[in-house]
Amino acid sequence: MKNLIKIxxxxxxxxxxxxxxxxxFKAMKYTLMLPGKRLRPVMCLETARILGxxxxxxxxxxxxxxxxxxxxxxxxxxxxxxxxxxxxxxxSNHKVFGEANAILAGDALLTFAPQLIIEKSTDxxxxxxxxxxxxxTKFGGAYGLIAGQVVDIESxxxxxxxxxxxxxxxxxxxxxxxxxxxxxxxxxxxxGADDSVTNEFDVFAKKFGLAFQIYDDIMDEISxxxxxxxxxxxxxxxxxxxxxxxxxxxxxxxxxxYLINDCYDIIDKYNSEIFNEILDKLKxxxxx
Ligand code: GRG
Numbered sequence: 001m002k003n004l005i006k007i008x009x010x011x012x013x014x015x016x017x018x019x020x021x022x023x024x025f026k027a028m029k030y031t032l033m034l035p036g037k038r039l040r041p042v043m044c045l046e047t048a049r050i051l052g053x054x055x056x057x058x059x060x061x062x063x064x065x066x067x068x069x070x071x072x073x074x075x076x077x078x079x080x081x082x083x084x085x086x087x088x089x090x091x092s093n094h095k096v097f098g099e100a101n102a103i104l105a106g107d108a109l110l111t112f113a114p115q116l117i118i119e120k121s122t123d124x125x126x127x128x129x130x131x132x133x134x135x136x137t138k139f140g141g142a143y144g145l146i147a148g149q150v151v152d153i154e155s156x157x158x159x160x161x162x163x164x165x166x167x168x169x170x171x172x173x174x175x176x177x178x179x180x181x182x183x184x185x186x187x188x189x190x191x192g193a194d195d196s197v198t199n200e201f202d203v204f205a206k207k208f209g210l211a212f213q214i215y216d217d218i219m220d221e222i223s224x225x226x227x228x229x230x231x232x233x234x235x236x237x238x239x240x241x242x243x244x245x246x247x248x249x250x251x252x253x254x255x256x257x258y259l260i261n262d263c264y265d266i267i268d269k270y271n272s273e274i275f276n277e278i279l280d281k282l283k284x285x286x287x288x
Contacts, residue, residue, distance in 0.1 A: 001042060001277050007040045007055075009033070013118055027097040027105035028112065032070045034088035035229075039212075039278065040183040046274045047187025047201055058190040060120035061132055064113035065183050066139050067204050071109040072179075074102055076149070081232075089229030110140070124190060131189050139182040148174025155241050164246055169210065171241075176216070177209020204266040208279075211259035214252050215282050217242040221249065244272045256286055 012032055018025045041062035048058040055062075077084040077092040085095055094102035112135055129236045137145065154160075160167050169227050184201040193201075220226060220235045221244050235242045243252040260283050266280065267275045 001274050004042050004274065005038045005057075005238070007059070008038050008045075008062065008066065011059050013261065014061055014068060015120070016061070016112075018221050023097070023101060024104055024108055027093060027101045028109050030068065030096060031087060031093045031105075032109070034090055036070070036088055037104040038064070038066065039177050040069055042274065042278070043205070044183040044187045046272060047184040048190045049177045049187075050270045050272050051188060051191035051193050051197065053125075053187070053191035056150075057121070057123040061117050061136075061186045061190065062183070064136065065179060067109045067113040067116070068136070068182075069147075069179055071106040071113075072145055072149075074106040074109070078102060081149075081153075084231055084234075086225070087228050100199060116270055128189055132186050135182055135185055135189070139178045144174050144178040144182075148172065148176070148178065148253060156238075164241060168241055168243065169244055172210055172213040173206060176201060176213040177206050180205040180212070181207045184261075200266060204263055207259045207262050207266070211256050211263065211282065214256040214259070215286060217244045218249065218286060220244075253286060257283075 013129055016029045016032060017027070018029065039166055044058060044062040044065055045055045049055050073087055074081050074093040077087055078094055082091055086092060093105055094101075097105065113135055117136065121132070124137055125130070140146075148171050151167060152175060154170065155167055162170065167273060179203055184205045185198055188198040188201050217235065220232050220242070225232055234240075235245070235274060239245070243255065260279055264276075267279075
């Protein structure tokens with residue numbers, strides 16, 4: 001895993017130039033190069049690898065997914081959204097570059113990412129690139145990430161169209177699981193996997209995404225700024241709808257365990273050290 005993270009960090013650094021007008025490229029690169037866990041690009045590369053594809057082929061797409069993720073973090077931290085002053089252990093993008101440049105940096109990352117896929121995926125076929133761009137734009141837009149964020153904001157204002165349980169799952173299938181789905185699906189497309197294999201990884205990523213969000217909610221409650229690199233305890237203080245507030249800490253842990261055990265079962269036949277390492281890390285932290 002460390003080796004993959006090193007490759008991803010070096011590639012992100014190489015792909016993102018600092019050119020005129022420097023302020024926007026600096027703002028884009030600032031949050032991008034802070035030490036995130038790189039889970040989404042790692043999962044993209046590892047899916048491609050276990051399905052028989054050279055990871056070099058999918059590296060531009062894996063980095064593009066991290067750019068999309070970072071864009072969502074920059075915008076999520078803005079005062080008009082979650083209003084967070086810290087991200088990845090450092091001041092949020094708008095705290096360093098101002099609100100206007102943080103909005104523009106997010107927008108620029110969102111458009112830079114597909115540009116990167118098209119320009120750098122020289123070892124993929126045109127059909128594969130079109131399929132990847134299709135999934136990227138669909139999952140990153142109003143059919144995915146934005147839908148999750150909108151319902152999240154609505155629910156904070158007390159507007160629930162569905163039950164709290166359905167609303168919470170809708171929010172996190174779209175806000176969180178969607179980028180893990182995108183990561184494994186792009187890995188599978190690059191490897192030329194058939195639909196049944198792609199769907200198997202998709203089911204894995206949906207379950208992983210929900211488990212990851214429950215983990216995130218539990219950590220917000222029991223962890224510290226030093227461990228997470230972002231403000232903690234905000235969800236509880238603001239009365240936000242979370243897996244912990246809806247089910248309670250113990251039931252949230254049980255739900256996490258069901259989902260993570262399903263993930264182990266789905267991925268078992270691939271003998272992937274990396275997927276097992278990711279699952280083990282989350283499970284161990286929840287059990288400690
Ligand atoms: C796509 C235009 C457009 C807008 C996005 C702001 C927004 C709409 C969506 C918010 C999505 C969001 C911030 C979801 C939270 C998901 C989550 C648990 C993030 C934390 O992921 P980690 O822990 O973070 O992997 P690191 O920093 O390690 O990468």
